[in-house]
Amino acid sequence: MSAPEPERPGPDLTLGVTVDTLAEVGMLAGHVGEEAVLLARRGNEFFAIGAACTHYGGPLAEGLIVEDTVRCPWHHACFSLRTGEALRAPALGPVACWSTELRDGKVFVREKAAATPRARVAPAPAVVRKIVIVGGGAAGFAAAEMLRRQHFQGDIVMLSDDDAPPVDRPNLSKDYLAGNAPEEWIPLRADAFYSEEAIDLRLKTSVAALDVRAREVALADGSRVAYDRLLLATGAEPVRLPLPGIELPHVHTLRTLGDSRAIIAQAAAARRAVVIGASFIGLEVAASLRARGLEVHVVAPEKRPMERVLGPQMGDFVRRLHEEHGVVFHLEDTASAIDARRVTLKSGGTIDANLVVVGVGVRPRLSLAETAGLAIDRGVTVDAYLETGAPGVFAAGDIARWPDSHSGAAIRVEHWVVAQRQGQAAALNMLGAREKFDAVPFFWSQHYDVPINYVGHAEAWDEIAVDGDIAAGDCVLRYRRAGRVLAVASIHRDSDSLMAEVAMESGTAS
Ligand SMILES: Cc1cc2nc3c(=O)[nH]c(=O)nc-3n(C[C@H](O)[C@H](O)[C@H](O)COP(=O)(O)OP(=O)(O)OC[C@H]3O[C@@H](n4cnc5c(N)ncnc54)[C@H](O)[C@@H]3O)c2cc1C
Numbered sequence: 070m071s072a073p074e075p076e077r078p079g080p081d082l083t084l085g086v087t088v089d090t091l092a093e094v095g096m097l098a099g100h101v102g103e104e105a106v107l108l109a110r111r112g113n114e115f116f117a118i119g120a121a122c123t124h125y126g127g128p129l130a131e132g133l134i135v136e137d138t139v140r141c142p143w144h145h146a147c148f149s150l151r152t153g154e155a156l157r158a159p160a161l162g163p164v165a166c167w168s169t170e171l172r173d174g175k176v177f178v179r180e181k182a183a184a185t186p187r188a189r190v191a192p193a194p195a196v197v198r199k200i201v202i203v204g205g206g207a208a209g210f211a212a213a214e215m216l217r218r219q220h221f222q223g224d225i226v227m228l229s230d231d232d233a234p235p236v237d238r239p240n241l242s243k244d245y246l247a248g249n250a251p252e253e254w255i256p257l258r259a260d261a262f263y264s265e266e267a268i269d270l271r272l273k274t275s276v277a278a279l280d281v282r283a284r285e286v287a288l289a290d291g292s293r294v295a296y297d298r299l300l301l302a303t304g305a306e307p308v309r310l311p312l313p314g315i316e317l318p319h320v321h322t323l324r325t326l327g328d329s330r331a332i333i334a335q336a337a338a339a340r341r342a343v344v345i346g347a348s349f350i351g352l353e354v355a356a357s358l359r360a361r362g363l364e365v366h367v368v369a370p371e372k373r374p375m376e377r378v379l380g381p382q383m384g385d386f387v388r389r390l391h392e393e394h395g396v397v398f399h400l401e402d403t404a405s406a407i408d409a410r411r412v413t414l415k416s417g418g419t420i421d422a423n424l425v426v427v428g429v430g431v432r433p434r435l436s437l438a439e440t441a442g443l444a445i446d447r448g449v450t451v452d453a454y455l456e457t458g459a460p461g462v463f464a465a466g467d468i469a470r471w472p473d474s475h476s477g478a479a480i481r482v483e484h485w486v487v488a489q490r491q492g493q494a495a496a497l498n499m500l501g502a503r504e505k506f507d508a509v510p511f512f513w514s515q516h517y518d519v520p521i522n523y524v525g526h527a528e529a530w531d532e533i534a535v536d537g538d539i540a541a542g543d544c545v546l547r548y549r550r551a552g553r554v555l556a557v558a559s560i561h562r563d564s565d566s567l568m569a570e571v572a573m574e575s576g577t578a579s
């Protein structure tokens with residue numbers, strides 16, 4: 070008896086597909102040998118590229134074609150249909166590319182072509198010989214990767230006070246913490262990447278000061294590193310509550326891989342956890358600890374979780390979802406003290422707990438920029454090119470407040486994808502591209518098997534239009550102000566979320 074054939078998606082694209090199978094602008098998932106391939110049509114042009122997103126494997130055939138690119142349905146990465154290049158984060162690696170041939174009313178997928186990303190900028194000006202990046206997180210890593218993708222030949226030094234190389238931070242509160250993602254998924258790249266790409270990654274290296282006149286950074290050990298261009302990407306740090314007991318060893322915050330590992334180690338011996346804060350991270354931690362079998366209590370001052378960002382309807386849904394999974398909420402309450410065995414609530418009660426995770430928000434790490442005299446406005450003020458007031462000094466990610474062309478306001482957000490895209494834009498601009506950063510903000514959050522996607526930015530709204538059924542986890546919420554859609558949240562409505570993004574980009578969202 071022969072082994073069963075592995076399941077391959079769709080038709081064998083080497084045998085040809087009738088042109089009419091595809092809409093004028095359409096896609097079809099098929100295969101070539103063992104590989105899943107996406108065949109895309111744009112009028113009379115046909116493209117064949119790898120069908121799985123290089124971020125988390127999202128099915129590109131369920132995404133959206135926009136000009137000669139395809140956007141991933143899960144977290145809105147964007148790939149060139151012509152070259153396979155990952156044009157927009159969160160995907161960073163390219164997908165494979167195949168040639169196509171049109172013959173007798175059929176399109177055939179032919180040879181696999183080498184992915185050849187096109188440099189988007191001219192070679193860097195001769196004065197740019199050394200680029201220093203402070204921060205080994207989302208923005209810092211994406212910048213370094215983009216610099217080499219653009220064939221930048223000069224020195225890249227990446228300074229990070231973390232002891233781990235750049236990691237997939239969003240995973241630290243989700244699958245990794247839940248025990249569903251192995252350790253090898255967590256680094257954004259293998260260690261060899263940094264030596265192969267000549268990126269001088271210095272871990273456990275704290276930058277103590279920045280001298281914009283001398284174009285140098287001073288390290289905590291007293292040494293100095295000179296730069297021609299500098300990217301500040303220092304991210305944010307968890308807010309620490311001034312509570313009795315906050316320093317106890319079973320009380321944790323979550324930002325780094327080390328933090329996530331420490332929570333996992335503590336969870337192994339714990340029966341009940343208290344999560345202080347019903348933030349995105351707090352509730353993702355709650356879900357992950359439930360997956361590990363712990364009893365979980367969430368203590369938070371608000372009436373509904375996530376109401377400030379997502380509104381009351383979604384807040385109620387998120388609460389119910391967690392309650393259905395056994396989480397116990399103590400809302401409109403706060404912790405007043407922690408001891409080795411319990412958390413005391415302001416309302417007077419106590420909750421026994423041998424693990425406490427505090428997730429009450431983060432504070433951008435601004436001290437370097439502040440003491441260097443850069444303009445600060447609840448973040449580092451940058452222009453549309455992500456450059457600070459100091460020539461040659463750029464800022465990106467959680468610390469950057471930039472002029473958002475979509476909302477017309479200067480905004481600062483704490484989103485993984487925004488940080489990565491800003492890192493990429495800053496890299497191009499450090500090389501002289503003068504490209505405005507004008508991406509529509511996007512974030513996602515995952516609770517059990519429910520993904521929440523959010524595009525745009527709405528700090529306040531006067532209407533939330535709900536389309537679909539929130540309770541059934543199949544909905545789109547549009548946050549409007551003065552009749553204009555500022556943001557769109559969705560659950561299991563990936564196409565709507567992508568279309569909303571495109572509409573916001575063109576200023577036609579309604
Ligand atoms: C657990 C968790 C889950 C998350 N999940 C999501 C999600 O699902 N979706 C989403 O959109 N966002 C999510 N986020 C937010 C997202 O991770 C951040 O917005 C993003 O990492 C910001 O990128 P950044 O480069 O600005 O900062 P970071 O990624 O924090 O990187 C900052 C880097 O700077 C270094 N650094 C800081 N100061 C110094 C110094 N003085 N010297 C040297 N190095 C320094 C730090 O060590 C770090 O390497 C999550 C965050 C956490 C913590």
Ligand code: FES
Pocket residue numbers: 122123124125126127141142143144145146159160
């Ligand atoms: S899986 Fe494609 S962007 Fe995340």
